Amino acid sequence: MTDTASHTFLEGNFAPVDTEVTAWDLPVRGALPSDLNGTYVRNGPNPVAPDPANYHWFIGEGMLHGVRISEGKAQWYRNRWVRSPKVAAMQGREPVARQEGGFFAGLGNTNVVAQAGTLLALTEGSLPYRIDGELETVGETNFGGVLPYGVNAHPKFDPVTGNMHVMSYHFLDALLGYHEIDTEGHLVRTELLPTGKPIMAHDMALTSSTVVAFDLPVIFDLEMAAARRAMPFRWDDDYVPRVGLMPRSGTAEDTVWIEVESCYVFHPLNAYDDGDVVVVDVARHPSMFRADLDDEGDGSPSLVRWRLNRVTGSFSSEVIDDRAQEFPRINERFTGIPHRFGYTAEIGVSRMGGGADLTTSIFKHDLKAGTSEVHNMGRGRTGGEFVFVPAGDGVNEDDGWLMGFVYDAATDRSELVVLDATDLGAAPVAVVELPVRVPAGFHGNWVDHTALHD
Numbered sequence: 527m528t529d530t531a532s533h534t535f536l537e538g539n540f541a542p543v544d545t546e547v548t549a550w551d552l553p554v555r556g557a558l559p560s561d562l563n564g565t566y567v568r569n570g571p572n573p574v575a576p577d578p579a580n581y582h583w584f585i586g587e588g589m590l591h592g593v594r595i596s597e598g599k600a601q602w603y604r605n606r607w608v609r610s611p612k613v614a615a616m617q618g619r620e621p622v623a624r625q626e627g628g629f630f631a632g633l634g635n636t637n638v639v640a641q642a643g644t645l646l647a648l649t650e651g652s653l654p655y656r657i658d659g660e661l662e663t664v665g666e667t668n669f670g671g672v673l674p675y676g677v678n679a680h681p682k683f684d685p686v687t688g689n690m691h692v693m694s695y696h697f698l699d700a701l702l703g704y705h706e707i708d709t710e711g712h713l714v715r716t717e718l719l720p721t722g723k724p725i726m727a728h729d730m731a732l733t734s735s736t737v738v739a740f741d742l743p744v745i746f747d748l749e750m751a752a753a754r755r756a757m758p759f760r761w762d763d764d765y766v767p768r769v770g771l772m773p774r775s776g777t778a779e780d781t782v783w784i785e786v787e788s789c790y791v792f793h794p795l796n797a798y799d800d801g802d803v804v805v806v807d808v809a810r811h812p813s814m815f816r817a818d819l820d821d822e823g824d825g826s827p828s829l830v831r832w833r834l835n836r837v838t839g840s841f842s843s844e845v846i847d848d849r850a851q852e853f854p855r856i857n858e859r860f861t862g863i864p865h866r867f868g869y870t871a872e873i874g875v876s877r878m879g880g881g882a883d884l885t886t887s888i889f890k891h892d893l894k895a896g897t898s899e900v901h902n903m904g905r906g907r908t909g910g911e912f913v914f915v916p917a918g919d920g921v922n923e924d925d926g927w928l929m930g931f932v933y934d935a936a937t938d939r940s941e942l943v944v945l946d947a948t949d950l951g952a953a954p955v956a957v958v959e960l961p962v963r964v965p966a967g968f969h970g971n972w973v974d975h976t977a978l979h980d
């Protein structure tokens with residue numbers, strides 16, 4: 527590894543780990559719920575020989591961290607790099623077989639989901655990597671279709687059909703791709719939606735009737751690309767921010783575009799139909815990449831509710847909670863339909879590197895009652911996204927658990943923390959002790975054991 531002590535995103539718990547570990551029969555404080563049978567997997571950057579002069583958190587090679595849970599036991603922890611080209615070269619292994627598509631070979635560093643019996647490690651601009659149940663990289667996939675821009679890393683899963691809906695964007699063309707992939711893993715639909723300029727569109731939203739596309743002012747910058755900047759995107763004050771509402775029963779030509787407030791959204795919480803209105807809850811950043819890619823002067827993200835009327839074109843925005851928060855998640859059985867509860871992590875990106883004086887809280891928002899609950903990790907303990915896992919016999923929307931990795935600066939190790947979503951303020955239900963630290967990362971998911979065809 528090169529000198530990693532000269533960049534915010536290479537220090538503290540942002541620093542990469544340099545070994546792949548397999549640890550069995552992990553110690554558990556408390557009691558893991560007996561009906562949890564599957565694997566929590568989380569993705570994040572773990573750069574190979576990064577250049578501190580041209581590094582950004584978004585461009586490190588992906589590493590998956592997984593904890594297998596069954597019958598109340600934590601059977602194993604594994605961390606494995608996603609075998610992208612630079613990783614394969616570093617490991618002296620053959621690169622995985624490429625498939626046609628994608629703007630470049632992916633880093634596989636942003637998210638990990640299960641579809642059609644396999645895990646997928648995703649990064650925008652590229653094809654997903656197929657990953658097996660022990661986190662080994664198998665190959666790429668283009669879902670048997672044409673995906674010149676790959677797909678982004680935030681698919682939405684229709685809870686009725688199980689189909690995967692995902693966007694893509696291009697670095698040179700002013701358009702967004704919308705794609706639907708069925709439960710057999712086949713690309714069954716693509717629509718191309720024109721945008722104002724080539725933009726970065728990190729995520730999307732989905733309602734029962736509508737695909738929600740974000741056309742916001744983070745644009746591709748050719749000069750930055752020519753200068754070989756790692757992240758050639760910048761804020762554009764002159765760009766008209768819009769949201770596109772495409773009927774799922776229609777085509778791109780049927781999209782209704784509505785001008786919205788100037789801001790950036792990486793992640794919506796959820797969206798749903800309310801008559802002619804599409805309601806979209808988002809983590810709203812005042813702007814993004816305005817001055818410098820590492821600059822946090824853009825301000826903190828808040829949880830905000832948007833209402834977009836597809837008939838009148840009207841737009842309204844209401845702050846739900848102005849505390850700094852990101853990584854919004856719901857009970858995904860409610861994807862596209864009205865949700866009552868949302869879960870977010872209190873965030874300041876620089877704080878995710880951890881430290882003795884830092885801490886993270888997880889918020890539970892009751893959007894019906896207008897209240898919130900907090901779980902604080904304790905001093906020196908920091909984390910990121912917490913995933914909602916519905917209880918197998920759950921009746922209510924919040925019957926289930928929240929889980930995520932927490933880094934403890936005092937021990938320089940991490941834990942998988944499991945919280946009861948119905949009693950967020952209580953002590954964790956269970957804490958799985960890991961023998962290593964898990965670097966700060968992006969997104970994970972709970973993968974039920976029935977979701978993978980091994």
Ligand SMILES: [Fe+2]
Pocket residue numbers: 636680728792793968969
């Ligand atoms: Fe994301």
